[in-house]
Amino acid sequence: MLKLSCKEARELDLVDYLASLGHHPQKIRNQDYWYLSPLRQERTPSFKVSRRLNMWYDHGIGKGGNLIDFGLLYFNCPVSDFLQRLAQYRPSPTFSFHPPSPASFAGEKKEPGEDKIVVVVTRPLNDAVLLGYIHKRRIPVEIARRFCEEVDFLLYGKKHTAIGFQNNAGGYELRNENFKGSSAPKEITFVDNHTEQIVVFEGFFSFLSFCTINRNQQAPLTNCLVLNSLSFFEKSRPLMEQYKQVHLILDRDTAGMNHTRKALQWDENKYIDRSDFYHSRKDLNDWLIHHHHSRKES
Structure with a gap:
């Protein structure tokens, strides 16, 4: 053949x-x-x-x-x-051929050049459009400003502005209404509140939602680990294993639930699946948005 x-x-x-x-x-x-x-x-x-x-x-x-x-x-x-x-697809007229480029894009290691996300400047979160997006995601401005910044970056030679959530290596998760990406280096974000337990999130909007739900508590929040990508889940196991209990707040899609099941197989006494709290939603932020609308309607 x-x-x-x-x-x-x-x-x-x-x-x-x-x-x-x-x-x-x-x-x-x-x-x-x-x-x-x-x-x-x-x-x-x-x-x-x-x-x-x-x-x-x-x-x-x-x-x-x-x-x-x-x-x-x-x-x-x-x-x-x-x-x-x-x-068998080769004869198809829908295929076009062109020479590949060695570069890549958001979230990957890149060759130097205009294809790389280049952070130009960061400042306190104040852009009206970004604050409107934060409001749509039901995150209070004061919580967003505590953990996020406003980031100007270049991509394909064009300047963009996004909400930036910094990781432990100095890279940023970048989000606005129309963009989802990250600047190198890609890494986890660990928030150390000096507690004996840790909560693990897939993305930073779930983390911000957790802070929002618990904003009226007097006691400090537990330690928080934001993976920023599920590819860091197993790599973060040594960190998670240091704690008495690990509360998992991963997305309720196939990938998130598979990683939750994997952790329960490691040690079902240490790792606890907390996704039942938002069982009918994709993630904790989706639950927060829906819960806000439900309270408004009632």
Whole structure:
């Protein structure tokens, strides 16, 4: 049977190939195509394809690469089998070929150049549009300002402004109404309140929601670990193991629930699944938004 070479496979257009598998972008911004991840179940698009670079990155699992890297994960097969499988699509007129670029994009290690997210300046959170977005997510401004900054950054040579949540290595998780990305280096964020327990979050909006729900408590919050990507979950196990109890507040999608189950298998007495609190919602922030609307209606 005819088989493509690795070079030919890498030059196939990722957007066209995903379309042939039945996956279509939920939104397109310039050359960035955002999908519901083909590798797992989710409700919010976090699988990004840069058509200009012909590279993908799944923010939910912290992995990315070229078309071959995607195919190996999608079909769970060796390279030779995937190249053989791919050959049947080669005659399709929907495919376009172009030379690959060595660069990458948000959330990955990058070569120097304009494709890299470059943080220009940070300042206290004060932009009206960003504060409006914070309000939509039902986070009080004073809590957002305590843990977040306003960040100007360059991407593809254009300046953007976003809410920035800093990690332990000095990189930022960057969010606004239309953008989700991160500046290098990618790392966890650990908030040490000197307690004997720790709460683990997947993303920083769940962490901010936790702070919001508990803002009237007199006692200090427990220690908090924001993973910023599930790819740091197992890497953070030595840190989590230092505590008597580890409360898991991960997303209730497939990836989040699989990682929760994994931790319970490690030690069901130490690790506690707290996602029942928001069992009907994707994550704690989704619950907070819905809970706010429900109280308003009642």
